[in-house]
Amino acid sequence: MADPAPLPDHDDDITGERFRWYLRGFREVVSLPALILATSFVGFAALALEAGITLAQAVFMTGIVWALPAKVVLIGAIMAGNALPAAAFAVALSSVRLTPMVVALVPELKARGTRNWVLLLLSHFVAVTSWVIAMEKVREVPRGARTAWYGGVGSSLVILNMGVVTAVYLLAQDMPAPVSAALLILTPMYFLTSLWGSARERAGRVAMALGLVLGPLFALLTPEFSLLVTGLVxxxxxxxxxRFTAGRAGA
Amino acid sequence: MTFEAIDAWWWPYLFIIVAGWLATDAWRFLGVVLGGRISETSEALVFVRAVATALVAAVIASLVLTPNGGLAEAPAWLRVGAVAAGFGVYLVTRQHMLAGIFVAEAVLLIGMALT
Structure with a gap:
């Protein structure tokens, strides 16, 4: 939207232009969502420390798993002394939600001629925060530069939070409960407001309200599968x- | 085959790769394969977005209802009340995110000081 010259879908002449968009994506690292995510990683690092995970392992986990709920489940499984297959199964269950998120994002990211390996690489950055940022802002980015832009968003967030985890391990000190509580309430507040704001159609807001109500209900009924069941139902x-309301409006 | 089963430097990393990386990126890669076949304006995408949104909403609910760290020391009614107040202000102020977050923080911290 801010860019006056529309880019061609795929052209080697625009490599410099793409790099500019990569840097623009990288700049999302100084944004409210990034700040809030960083505070969530403070909480994760504290949890990992408590579980006896080493600094190197925690940083490795941050880079390679990335999605925060998956990492929390993984550490929970490690703390419970679960065997590898059980741990992998639990993490896989908590991460099924990544598939529909990627499916929703890919058609908006790719241009004509975008290579598949680029999309596979970029999909690694998909987790709630970068997904919300992308769904909110991707339409302001010219089509041909979207993959570069999202690469900037994702890599900056990963690097920032590997740094945050390191800092917490090095500084490791007990936070007073109100400070910790104030940090930990930021994540749900941010997810809540940005998810509402980035909804593409009314169905998104209805889905959000249903998820908030059904999530706790299914957590009681089917604790192992609650996220997946909530999403589907x-x-x-x-x-x-x-469909029903759109059909009536059209009639 | 637990995290501490094999006493070698590489075992925890292998554990993280299989139980962490493989178990998450497999779903992301599946998303790329499926997403490449769907048009941006397709009706199926409305459905997929609704499923993804309901899933994320469930994550939000669990962050508030079953928290860890200092947030667990606030009673559930206070946590839910703070978030509801913040979200209400966000809606009333025509989606002013910072206003909503500020109110949620204020309600939570004042409530924790009083209880």
Whole structure:
């Protein structure tokens, strides 16, 4: 939107232009969402420290797993002394949600001629924060520069939080409860407001409201599968409501 | 085959790669394969977005209802009340994110000081 000259879909002449968009994506590292995510990683580092994970392992985990809920589940499994297959299964269950998120993002990221390996590489950066940033801002980026831009967003967030984890390990000190509570409430508040703001259609807001109500309910009924079941049931219901009301409006 | 099963420097990393990386990136890669076949404006994408959004909302609910660290020391009604107040202010102020976050923080911290 800010860029006056529209880029061609795929052209080697625009390598410099793409790099400029990469840097612009990288700049998302100084944003409110990035700050909030960093505070969430303070909490994660504290948890990892408590579980006896070494600094190198915690930083490695941050870079290679990236999604915060998956890492929290992984550490939970390690602390519980779970065997490798059980731990992998638990983490896989907590991460099924990444598939629909990537499916929703890919059509907006790719241009004509975008190579598949680029998308595979970029998909590693998909987690709630970068996904929300992307869904909110990707349409302001020219089509041909979107992969470069998202590469900047994702890599800056990963690097920042590897640094945050390191800092917490090095400084490791007990935070007073109100400070810790104030930091930990930031993540749900940010997810809540940005998810509402970035909804593409009313179905998204209905799905969000249903997820908030059904999530705790299914956490009681099917603790192992609660996220997945909530997504399917809440998402399907929201979609059906969307179809029903859209059909009536069109009639 | 637990995290501490094999006493070698590489074992924890292998554990993290299999139980952490493989178990998450496999889903992301599947998303790329499936997403490449869907048009941006397709109706199926509305459905997929609704599922993804409901999933993330469930994560939000669990962060508030089953927290760890200092947040666990605030009673559940206070946590839910603080978030609800913040979100209400966010809606009333025409989606002013900082205003919403500020109110949620204020309610939480005042509530923790009083209880």
């Amino acid at each position: 809440g998402g399907t219901a929201a979609y059906l409501i969307h």
